[in-house]
Amino acid sequence: SHWLKGHMFTVWTDNNPLTHILTKPHLDACEQRWVAKLASYAFDIKYIPGSKNLVADALSREPFIKSTVVRKLLQRPYSQLLNEALPVSVGSVQEAFRQSNAKDQHSSMSQLPNSTKFQSFTKDDVHAILETQ
Numbered sequence: 001s002h003w004l005k006g007h008m009f010t011v012w013t014d015n016n017p018l019t020h021i022l023t024k025p026h027l028d029a030c031e032q033r034w035v036a037k038l039a040s041y042a043f044d045i046k047y048i049p050g051s052k053n054l055v056a057d058a059l060s061r062e063p064f065i066k067s068t069v070v071r072k073l074l075q076r077p078y079s080q081l082l083n084e085a086l087p088v089s090v091g092s093v094q095e096a097f098r099q100s101n102a103k104d105q106h107s108s109m110s111q112l113p114n115s116t117k118f119q120s121f122t123k124d125d126v127h128a129i130l131e132t133q
Contacts, residue, residue, distance in 0.1 A: 008042045014050035021045070 013019065021031060022038075022045065 004041055004043075006042070008044075010044045010046055012046055012048045012053065014048060014053050016047050019045045019047045 021027075021035060024031070027035060
C-alpha cells in the first residue's frame, strides 16, 4: 500500500456497479467500510468488460505450473524450446522422471509389488499428473 499512497492510479474492474461506489449517495455498512479503507488513496475506478480484462483474469488464477518452468518459458524463444525438445526421447524423459522422484517415493514404493514399481507413463498420465500439482 505504501507504493500507492500519494500516487494517482487507475483501478480497472469488470464489476460495473463498483465504478460508482465512491459517488453512490447511500452506502450499506459493508460499502461504508470499503470506502473508508480506500479514502486515503487517490485513484479512478474504470469499467472494463470481463472478456477484455485478460491480464487481471490471468493474475487472479492459481498458478498451475511451477514458477521455474514459467521463467524458462518466458526467457527463451518458443522456437528454441522446441528445438531443444526434438532430440529428447520419451524413454529418457520417463527415466529422468523416475530418478528425480525415486528419493521421494522410495519408502512408499518399497511396499509395491515389483511389477508396478517402474511403469511407463502415457501422455494422458503426464497431463493428469501436471494438472494435480
